[in-house]
Amino acid sequence: MKKNYLSKKAQALKPSGIRRFFDLAAGMKGVVSLGVGEPDFVTPWTVREAAILSIEQGYTSYSANAGLLELRKEISGYMKKQFNVMYSPSSEIIVTVGASQAIDIAMRTILDPGDEVIIIEPCFVSYSPMVDMAGGVPVHVQALKENDFKILPSQLEEVITEKTKAILLCSPNNPTGSMLNKKELEEIAEIAVKYDLLVIADEIYAELVYDEEYTSLALIKGMRERTILISGFSKGFAMTGWRLGFVCAPEEITQAMLKIHQYAIMCAPTMAQFAAIEALKNGRSDVEEMVKSYRRRRNYIVQSFNDMGLTCHTPGGAFYAFPSIESTGLSSEEFAERLLLEESVAVVPGNVFGVSGEGHIRCSYATSMEQLQEAVKRMNRFINKLI
Structure with missing residues (x-):
């Protein structure tokens, strides 16, 4: 009899629900896709040029496990300038293979078997599996549409137990676009401090905000020492394929994460790191132009949905x-x-x-206005057929 070589954990993992619809669409012609969570902008030329130059100059070997020190210094300066949070480039920043890898090693660093992580839904599809794979227990709390998909502190308190280790927070949120303001973050911070919890703050969309200034959770009183801040270059800098993220956290946590990172990955791609240095040094104007375009698209598609009878709140960030x-x-x-x-x-x-996502659809407006207009025309036609 042939052995079952697959682990129970691997067998239990469900494939991404997003992927099924991508696979369906891939076999069809003339599809307008609002499904992909990826900027439609090409990485700015100067950023691409920096990567090309690094290859031409022969910088093709491993970097330090934590990433090029020059890049970590740029990340440190950028976080201070943009979000007023300070991290030591030598001991509190790790460059990772995308923000997803940063979340993965964060989970594996802090979780013992049976530790609970509060996950606020609707949420990115990989959160719960990453907790599972690290041996933790995901505890789901539903952010409701009546509150514009923002979690209430009382909801968090209801599910905290002696086994609760951390809260996983994403703002601006994927898939809802909801963004927590400073007051709302302070309320969550009070809960974290009261129950001595860590917060893994996925801030990958921090550059893409439209109506108010972004506040990083690490800036809130009492939170820097208990926040694992996750970010990267994929969304704000249109660098999804470069697979480059980073984590900022207190030294005790980052140095423990670094041990897992060095055994699992070694280091992030060197040429991508040189590209990221250029993005941080000179790419801010490109980000601002992208944000202007996303804001116009957001306003158009939200109004269009409401006009066709599909009630839609106005997202404060992401796309x-x-x-x-x-x-x-x-x-x-x-x-x-x-x-x-x-x-x-x-x-x-x-x-x-x-x-809590049932009864809704996620539509990415990270596509051209022409494509959005065509999608709205087709959706209107579809809705009219249902009436």
Whole structure:
């Protein structure tokens, strides 16, 4: 009899719910995709040029495990200038292979078997599996649409137990676009301090905010020493394929994370690190232009959804709209699949982001205005057929 060579953990992992719709769309012609969580902008030329130059000059060997010191210094300066938080480049910053790897090693660093991590839904699809793979227990709390998908402190307190180790927080949020303001962060900080919890703050969308200044959780009183700040270059700097992120945290935590990072990854790609140095030095104007474009697109698509009867709150950041499709009588899966098959528009059903995402769809507006207008025309036609 042939052995089952797969671990129980690997067998239990479910494939990403997002991927199924991408695979469906990939086999169709003329699809307008609002599904991909990726900027439609090309990485700025000067950033690409810096990577090319580094290769031409022969910088093709490993960097330090934590990343090029020059890059860590640039990250430190950038975080101070943009968000007023300070981290030592020599001991409190690690350059990672994307923000996802940073979250992964953070989980593996802080969790013992059975430790609980509070995950606020709707949320990015990889959060819960990463807690599972690190031996932890994900505890899901539903941020409700009545509160614009923002969590209430009382909801957090209701699920905290003696086993609770950390809260995983993403603001601006994927998939809803909701962003917590300073007062709301302070309320969460009070909970973290009261119960002596860590907070893993996924701030990958921090550059993409539209209506108010962004506040980093690490800036809130009492939080720097208990925050593992995750960010990177994929979203704000249009560098998804470069796979470059970073983590900022107190030295005790980063140095423990570094041990896992060095055994699992060694270091992030050197040429991508040289590109990131250029992005931080001279790429801010490109980011600002992207934000202006995203704001115009956000305003257009949110208004369009509301006009067609799909109630949609105005996202404060990221590049996602999360309209309700409850008025159609269809489930999220049914709506997304029929919209794809009947009108060739790809969106992501809200339920893949957690129970509280049911009745919604995620639509990325990180695509051209022409594509958005075409998607709206097709969706209007689809909605009219349902009435």
